[in-house]
Amino acid sequence: MNPYTYRKATSIADAISALGQSGTFLLAGGTDLIAQMKSGYRVPAAVVDVKRIPELMAVDVTPNGDLEIGAAVSATKLAGHAHLRQHHAALYDAVQLIGSLQVQNRASLGGNICNAAPSADAVPALIADSATARIAGPEGMRGVLLEEFFIGPGKTVLDAGEFLVSIMLPKQPERSASAYLRFTPRREMDIAIVGAAARIDVDDKGTITAARVSLASVAPTPVRAPNAEACLNGESVSAKTFAVAAIAAQSDATPISDTRASADYRRDLIAVLVRRALECCAKRLNLEVPA
Numbered sequence: 001m002n003p004y005t006y007r008k009a010t011s012i013a014d015a016i017s018a019l020g021q022s023g024t025f026l027l028a029g030g031t032d033l034i035a036q037m038k039s040g041y042r043v044p045a046a047v048v049d050v051k052r053i054p055e056l057m058a059v060d061v062t063p064n065g066d067l068e069i070g071a072a073v074s075a076t077k078l079a080g081h082a083h084l085r086q087h088h089a090a091l092y093d094a095v096q097l098i099g100s101l102q103v104q105n106r107a108s109l110g111g112n113i114c115n116a117a118p119s120a121d122a123v124p125a126l127i128a129d130s131a132t133a134r135i136a137g138p139e140g141m142r143g144v145l146l147e148e149f150f151i152g153p154g155k156t157v158l159d160a161g162e163f164l165v166s167i168m169l170p171k172q173p174e175r176s177a178s179a180y181l182r183f184t185p186r187r188e189m190d191i192a193i194v195g196a197a198a199r200i201d202v203d204d205k206g207t208i209t210a211a212r213v214s215l216a217s218v219a220p221t222p223v224r225a226p227n228a229e230a231c232l233n234g235e236s237v238s239a240k241t242f243a244v245a246a247i248a249a250q251s252d253a254t255p256i257s258d259t260r261a262s263a264d265y266r267r268d269l270i271a272v273l274v275r276r277a278l279e280c281c282a283k284r285l286n287l288e289v290p291a
């Protein structure tokens with residue numbers, strides 16, 4: 001590893017000022033960054049630890065029921081958060097799949113997002129929850145829908161000097177449920193060949209009033225699946241509805257073949273995982289899934 005300076009930022013202004021120096025990288029848990037520095041993929045001149053910035057370490061339910069999660073909050077802390085478990089179950093599923101317990105103790109939500117891996121487990125769950133990224137920079141604060149945050153592998157809309165402060169998750173309707181599933185060749189310590197998150201809102205008759213589906217590892221960035229969503233909106237919860245949406249999700253993806261799986265295998269997995277994620281949502285809503 002090349003020599004670099006290390007310091008702790010204690011405020012948002014402090015971090016913005018640090019990012020004004022070229023070659024500065026922010027450090028949260030370091031589970032991606034340190035490995036990238038060891039391999040020579042990243043060669044920072046300076047590393048600035050953001051875990052002392054209060055806004056980045058907070059998890060708050062706002063008075064209107066939205067959830068704001070600081071970017072440096074760890075997967076372990078999120079897995080222990082009762083409100084998140086009850087209202088944002090897909091994210092609860094996802095944070096417990098990241099690496100191992102040791103990795104989860106370090107890994108932050110913001111690091112998972114800003115590393116911008118197409119396979120990042122937390123991202124589809126957040127997109128299914130209509131998450132907004134709150135970004136700080138020299139020009140002030142701005143918000144970006146998370147589905148518009150990614151440009152390509154390792155690339156985001158963050159401009160020079162900007163960083164992620166928090167993620168806002170809007171309050172979900174009363175009859176709403178979400179789920180995240182992924183497939184990995186190994187049970188643990190592996191990244192998703194495909195990941196799928198779904199959220200459905202239903203009315204008293206079991207009609208789906210709103211649906212969000214999002215996928216990981218099937219395109220250069222995590223993606224939303226509008227074709228799948230169109231097959232769900234306004235339909236009754238049923239095995240047929242879910243099967244049609246699951247097949248439609250294949251057309252929302254542009255998977256590649258690589259050393260881990262072929263594009264065809266990934267397409268098959270998309271249909272399986274989207275269907276199962278939708279079934280899991282129905283189960284969480286205590287809904288029968290008729291044929």
Ligand SMILES: Cc1cc2nc3c(=O)[nH]c(=O)nc-3n(C[C@H](O)[C@H](O)[C@H](O)COP(=O)(O)OP(=O)(O)OC[C@H]3O[C@@H](n4cnc5c(N)ncnc54)[C@H](O)[C@@H]3O)c2cc1C
Binds near residue numbers: 029106
């Ligand atoms: C053994 C192992 C297993 C893993 N398994 C999984 C897995 O199953 N699923 C999965 O999704 N990931 C996995 N990962 C990847 C990693 O753990 C996650 O992506 C984690 O959430 C990254 O968070 P971090 O806090 O460690 O990020 P860091 O390494 O601290 O940062 C990652 C990147 O984001 C930038 N960054 C961090 N915070 C901010 C911010 N607030 N604003 C702007 N930029 C920021 C950093 O500069 C860096 O470029 C694994 C990693 C390891 C080492």
